[in-house]
Amino acid sequence: MANALKKRTPTMNNIPAEYGLVLSALLFVTGLIGVLARRNIIFILLSIEIMLNAAGLAFISAGSKWGQADGQVMFIFILVMAAAEVSVGLAIVLQLFHFLRTVNSDQTNTMRG
Amino acid sequence: MELLWLVPALPLMGFLILALAGKRISKPFVALIGAGSVALSALATLVVAVNFFSYQHAYTQTLWTWLEIGKFHSDIALAIDSLSVVMVLVITFVGFMIHLYATESMSAEEDGYSRFFAYMNLFIASMLLLVLADNLLLLYLGWEGVGLCSYLLIGFWYKDAVNSRAAMKAFIVTRVGDTAMALGLFILYQELGTLRISEILRLALSIWPSGSTIAVISSALLLGGAVGKSAQIPLHTWLPDAMAGPTPVSALIHAATMVTAGVYLIARMNLLFSLAPPVMIAVAVIGAATLLLAGISALVQSDIKRALAYSTMSQIGYMFLALGVGAWTAAIFHFMVHAFFKALLFLSAGVVIDSLHHERDMFKMGGLRHQLPLAFWCFLIGTASLSALPLITAGFYSKDFILWETLASDHGSIWLWAAGIAGALFTSAYAFRMVFLIFYGKERSETVHSITVQPGIRIKAPLIILAALALIAGFVQMPGTLGGLSLFSAFMSQSLPLTRTVLTAISETAMQYLSATISLLGIFIAYIFFLYNPNYIRHFVQKPLGFAVQCFLANGWNIDRLYDILFVRPFVFAARTNRHDIIDLFYQLIALLHRVANRALCASQSGNVRRYAFGIAVGAALILGMVVFK
Numbered sequence: 128m129a130n131a132l133k134k135r136t137p138t139m140n141n142i143p144a145e146y147g148l149v150l151s152a153l154l155f156v157t158g159l160i161g162v163l164a165r166r167n168i169i170f171i172l173l174s175i176e177i178m179l180n181a182a183g184l185a186f187i188s189a190g191s192k193w194g195q196a197d198g199q200v201m202f203i204f205i206l207v208m209a210a211a212e213v214s215v216g217l218a219i220v221l222q223l224f225h226f227l228r229t230v231n232s233d234q235t236n237t238m239r240g
Numbered sequence: 241m242e243l244l245w246l247v248p249a250l251p252l253m254g255f256l257i258l259a260l261a262g263k264r265i266s267k268p269f270v271a272l273i274g275a276g277s278v279a280l281s282a283l284a285t286l287v288v289a290v291n292f293f294s295y296q297h298a299y300t301q302t303l304w305t306w307l308e309i310g311k312f313h314s315d316i317a318l319a320i321d322s323l324s325v326v327m328v329l330v331i332t333f334v335g336f337m338i339h340l341y342a343t344e345s346m347s348a349e350e351d352g353y354s355r356f357f358a359y360m361n362l363f364i365a366s367m368l369l370l371v372l373a374d375n376l377l378l379l380y381l382g383w384e385g386v387g388l389c390s391y392l393l394i395g396f397w398y399k400d401a402v403n404s405r406a407a408m409k410a411f412i413v414t415r416v417g418d419t420a421m422a423l424g425l426f427i428l429y430q431e432l433g434t435l436r437i438s439e440i441l442r443l444a445l446s447i448w449p450s451g452s453t454i455a456v457i458s459s460a461l462l463l464g465g466a467v468g469k470s471a472q473i474p475l476h477t478w479l480p481d482a483m484a485g486p487t488p489v490s491a492l493i494h495a496a497t498m499v500t501a502g503v504y505l506i507a508r509m510n511l512l513f514s515l516a517p518p519v520m521i522a523v524a525v526i527g528a529a530t531l532l533l534a535g536i537s538a539l540v541q542s543d544i545k546r547a548l549a550y551s552t553m554s555q556i557g558y559m560f561l562a563l564g565v566g567a568w569t570a571a572i573f574h575f576m577v578h579a580f581f582k583a584l585l586f587l588s589a590g591v592v593i594d595s596l597h598h599e600r601d602m603f604k605m606g607g608l609r610h611q612l613p614l615a616f617w618c619f620l621i622g623t624a625s626l627s628a629l630p631l632i633t634a635g636f637y638s639k640d641f642i643l644w645e646t647l648a649s650d651h652g653s654i655w656l657w658a659a660g661i662a663g664a665l666f667t668s669a670y671a672f673r674m675v676f677l678i679f680y681g682k683e684r685s686e687t688v689h690s691i692t693v694q695p696g697i698r699i700k701a702p703l704i705i706l707a708a709l710a711l712i713a714g715f716v717q718m719p720g721t722l723g724g725l726s727l728f729s730a731f732m733s734q735s736l737p738l739t740r741t742v743l744t745a746i747s748e749t750a751m752q753y754l755s756a757t758i759s760l761l762g763i764f765i766a767y768i769f770f771l772y773n774p775n776y777i778r779h780f781v782q783k784p785l786g787f788a789v790q791c792f793l794a795n796g797w798n799i800d801r802l803y804d805i806l807f808v809r810p811f812v813f814a815a816r817t818n819r820h821d822i823i824d825l826f827y828q829l830i831a832l833l834h835r836v837a838n839r840a841l842c843a844s845q846s847g848n849v850r851r852y853a854f855g856i857a858v859g860a861a862l863i864l865g866m867v868v869f870k
Contacts, residue, residue, distance in 0.1 A: 159857055162850070162853050162857075163850055163853060163854050163857070166850070168849075171849070171850075171853075232848070232849045232850055233848060233850070235847075235849070236846060236847030236848050237847060238845070238847045239845055239846050239847030239848070
């Protein structure tokens with residue numbers, strides 16, 4: 128029993144990896160729908176963050192399934208990358224609003240061919 | 241002899257000075273350079289000619305190598321023999337007379353004065369190059385040079401669109417002939433490997449049998465060039481319109497010198513032409529047809545200069561007739577005499593035209609012999625020489641020479657002779673028609689009062705000298721029945737073969753009586769119809785048929801209209817049809833495809849961020865799908 132407990136207790140290995148992956152897929156699709164459906168650029172950025180987190184979750188799940196640290200390393204990378212992306216993205220949004228007085232992505236189509 | 245290069249170089253120098261600095265030189269100085277360069281050239285010619293007369297052998301002066309490409313070699317080389325001596329003498333001396341005349345008659349020009357003399361000097365230089373050239377390429381350079389000057393001088397008063405159009409017509413019609421000639425040169429070089437005239441003749445004579453196809457083709461192509469330049473059927477239509485130029489131009493280029501370049505070319509290549517009997521026949525027939533057609537057209541012209549232009553065509557027709565029967569010397573003799581009397585006729589017509597303030601319609605003239613006595617006498621002498629008045633005029637001797645050789649030569653025939661005789665009748669009729677219309681008949685008060693100035697010495701002197709020449713130039717060559725003096729033909733025999741005559745039963749004396757009678761008959765006809773009772777003609781012309789005939793002849797047998805229908809309109813039609821360039825449609829199609837593709841791809845660049853994101857998502861899904869469900 129104790130052995131069995133000991134076997135089980137080493138934390139979250141009792142949650143199957145598929146759960147994490149399905150959750151990450153659901154989160155990713157939610158984010159994607161947000162990107163495609165929302166017009167407000169700030170919400171689009173938020174949705175992108177959700178998609179990034181979904182990707183991060185997938186890495187974590189895979190890493191824990193194979194008992195390797197690579198997944199967590201990748202998640203740190205994603206976090207850093209997301210921080211950089213948001214800082215640049217928000218700066219662009221500020222400039223965009225400064226020049227065009229809108230954050231509606233459908234109206235910011237001055238680069239159309 | 242070493243002075244030979246100066247002969248064309250001096251007028252060329254005059255051209256360069258006038259062309260480069262003409263605007264800054266005062267008018268008397270322009271006249272001095274323009275006429276002076278030709279005078280000096282004439283003096284140089286005289287020195288060369290005197291030398292030539294004493295040594296009596298052909299001389300070639302090689303100045304420098306012009307082109308050397310592979311085996312092809314062409315020199316700037318001048319050659320002189322008895323044929324070119326005669327040509328050069330006529331060009332420089334008659335040219336000088338006309339330049340002298342022009343210094344006064346063109347003095348009303350302000351801006352154009354130096355331009356005029358620059359063109360005239362360039363013309364003289366090109367013409368001298370043409371007749372002195374040792375090879376056909378250099379000859380062709382001169383040939384194109386005179387064509388260019390002819391174009392420039394016909395369109396001298398370029399502000400009038402009619403003149404420019406006449407200039408273009410002259411240029412384009414002669415271009416047809418020039419192209420044929422250029423092809424002839426190509427063939428000669430291809431076959432014989434040289435363009436030197438003496439070598440061509442020597443090689444052709446030794447390689448090609450008489451009547452061989454290649455000889456016929458090459459000489460026919462050269463004939464094409466000659467026909468274009470000398471305004472013979474079928475390329476004659478440009479000459480009457482060329483009268484749009486100033487009168488000295490008509491006298492120099494379109495009467496005395498340039499239009500006889502074709503005669504010179506055929507005479508120069510005489511051995512080549514005698515290898516091609518069909519072409520010889522063509523030359524004679526073209527000449528006979530032109531002299532008749534132009535002679536009849538000259539009978540109904542009302543414009544004095546157009547009448548003279550038709551007369552020039554007709555007289556060159558005589559020269560072609562002579563060339564065609566192998567009477568080379570007779571053709572060159574007639575060329576010389578014709579240069580004198582036709583220059584005289586044009587210059588005295590110029591005096592009349594200038595006195596009447598550019599009135600050229602002969603029916604508005606009349607009775608001018610008292611007002612313009614000098615012009616009258618000079619015109620009368622020119623006319624007499626033109627209509628071959630027996631014994632006293634040069635024209636009689638030259639025309640009689642041609643007619644007799646036409647009959648007596650082994651190439652001759654009674655039909656060609658008959659055409660010549662008929663032409664002689666027309667010639668004296670139209671010639672004296674001009675005299676009667678201009679100088680006799682009723683004086684018209686409006687014209688008489690408008691004559692204010694009489695010509696000055698620079699106009700009088702050339703007229704008197706040319707009149708003297710038109711009378712006495714014939715005495716260097718008398719027919720056998722009149723003393724048989726043959727200075728000219730003996731001189732020419734160094735460069736031109738003698739005419740092979742066949743003995744005929746016809747007496748030369750009888751023929752001379754006949755041609756003299758014909759000449760006098762022509763004058764009598766002119767007297768009856770244009771002076772004694774002009775009403776015959778007037779009544780005839782009032783009838784519809786007569787009017788139609790008059791229009792038909794006055795328009796030069798409507799050949800212009802024929803060419804318009806045959807060549808100009810189909811060409812214009814093709815040009816109009818092809819205005820948007822049929823071949824270009826293919827390339828336009830390619831451009832159109834690209835434009836459609838561009839538009840399609842442009843639609844994808846909507847500038848809508850969400851759509852791009854959708855595209856990326858779909859693409860990613862596709863790639864994943866391909867990886868997973870492979």
